[in-house]
Amino acid sequence: MSKKLRLEIVTPDRIVYSDDISSLVVRAVDGDIGILYNHAPLIATLKEWPAKLNMLDGTSRFISIAAGFIEVKHNKITILTPAAEVPEEIDYDRAMAAKERAEKRLAQKKEVDVQRAEAALHRALARLNTIKYSSEK
Incomplete structure (x- = not known):
């Protein structure tokens, strides 16, 4: 019997990934979580970050x-x-522009929706880091 995990990544629009892997690392709100074969049952809230599929x-x-x-x-x-x-789906230039826009909004001391700007920044960083980590293989 092989020690594999079935992973499904689901969005409201589609199933982004559905296949077997050997392990997974994701970023939860209280730190990174590594999932191996026979992991204990778990439900956790995730932060914006690249998931590492081994x-x-x-x-x-x-x-x-x-x-x-x-x-x-x-x-x-x-x-x-x-x-x-x-x-392959991430447009680097668009993600970089989103990061820069969010950083500019956060730097302003005027009326800015800080939570919205921070969320945009975190999404952009997740995209950029996904590209970066994928190219370092």
Whole structure:
């Protein structure tokens, strides 16, 4: 019997990923979580950050996660997120422009919706880091 986990990353629009992996690392609100075979049941809230998928062939893959929730049960992992992107779908220039816009908004001392600007910044950083980590393989 192989020690594999079934991972599904689901957004309101589509299933972004559905396949077997050997392990997963995601960023929860209280720190990074590593999921291995036979992990205890878990439900956690996720932050915006690239999920690191360790594949069965020993390689790694990264998928940008825009917050959400993770459930682990019986070697099946489900991530529910408002948005998720594989590196090939991410437009680097657009993500960089979004990051710069959010940073400018946060630097202003005027009436700024800080939570909204911070969320935009975190989403942009998740996308940019997904590209960065994917190219470092």
